[in-house]
Amino acid sequence: MTQPEPAPTAPLPLYSPVRVRDLLARHGLKPTKSLGQNFLIDGNILRSIAEAGGAESGVPVLEVGPGLGVLTRELASRGARVTALEKDERLKPVLAETLAGLDVNVVWGDALDFDYASLPAGTRVIANLPYYITGVLLSRFMQAPGVLSATVLVQKEVAQRLAARPGQDNYGFLSALAALHGTVRHVRDVPRGAFLPAPDVTSSVVRLDFDRSRPLPDPAFLKFVEAALHHRRKTLRNNLRLAGFEGETVGAALEATGLRPDVRAEDVPLEDLRTLAQRLGIGGPGVIR
Ligand SMILES: C[S@@+](CC[C@H](N)C(=O)[O-])C[C@H]1O[C@@H](n2cnc3c(N)ncnc32)[C@H](O)[C@@H]1O
Secondary structure, eight states: OOOOOOOOOOOOOTTSHHHHHHHHHHTTOOOOGGGTOOEEOOHHHHHHHHHHHTOOTTOEEEEEOOTTSHHHHHHHHTTOEEEEEEOOGGGHHHHHHHTTTSOOEEEESOGGGSOGGGSOTTEEEEEEOOGGGHHHHHHHHHTOTTEEEEEEEEEHHHHHHHHOOTTSTTOSHHHHHHHHHEEEEEEEEEOGGGEESOOSSOEEEEEEEEOTTSOOOOHHHHHHHHHHTTTTTSBHHHHHHHTTOOHHHHHHHHHHHTOOTTOBGGGOOHHHHHHHHHHTTOOOTTSOO
16 A cells, blocks of 8 residues: 655745754854844744835835845845845855845945945835944934835844933933934834844834935034933033033023033933034034924
C-alpha cells in the first residue's frame, strides 16, 4: 500500500525567528549592538507599522536601516516606492536574497550623511530606527521639506518624550522640536520579544505628521529653544545665562513676557519662548507663525 503524500507545508514567513536565525547563520552574521541591530520577528508589528505609516501603492517611502529586509519587503509588497539607507555592508548579500524580485532602491552608507532635502514631496518615512541615533534622525526628517510623516519604532521613553507637553515628565527639547513641526500620535507599544535579539527596553511605534503648510522654524529660534531647555529642571533664566545672555536683560524679558523670574525651563509654554525670543532679538519671520 502506498503512503499518502504529506500535505505541502507553507514556507515560514521571512520574519519568523527560524528564518531570521537561518539567514544570519547562512551569511555568517551576528547582530551588531553598536549599530542598534535588533531585528523584527513579529508579523503583526510589521504590518501595523506599514499600515500606520501609509505605505501604499506609488507612495515614496524612506526606510532607515532595512537590516535583513523584513520591513522593507512588507513596504515594497504594498506597492510603495522604497528607498532604504543601510550602513552595514555585510548585509549586501542578505538583502540581495530577501528583496529579490522587488523594486527597492538600497543606498549603502551612513544615514547621517544622507541629503534629506533631496527627498521627493510626499515622502513617508517608515522605519525601525537604530536607537543610538534616533534623536538626530528625527530632527533631520522634521527639517526635510519633502517628508510628510515619520512612522518609527523607537524606545518607549523616546516616544514619551516626543509626545510630552510643557510641565509633564519627559518634556524637553525633542518634545518642543516635535511640537514646532507638527503632531505626534502613539500607535502602539512593542514588547521586547518582538525583536531578535531582544533589546533591553520596551519600544513604541509613533507617527509624527509634519505640517508643511507652515514655514520651517527659524534655525536661530531652534537654537534658542535648545539652549532654553538644556537643563530642563533648572530655571529658564539660568539656562539662558549659561547660553551667554546677560542676566538683567533676561530678567527684564521674563518680566515683560509675564514669566516668574524663577520659572523652571520645562514649565514654559512654547508660545512664551517665542515671545521671549523676539524680546531678546532672536530669529526671523519663522519665530511667530
Ligand atoms: C533596529 S535595526 C532595524 C532592522 C530592520 N529594519 C528590522 O526592523 O528588522 C536598525 C538598522 O539600522 C542600521 N543602521 C545602524 N546605524 C546606521 C546608520 N548610521 N546609517 C544607516 N543604517 C544604520 C543597522 O545596520 C540595522 O540594519
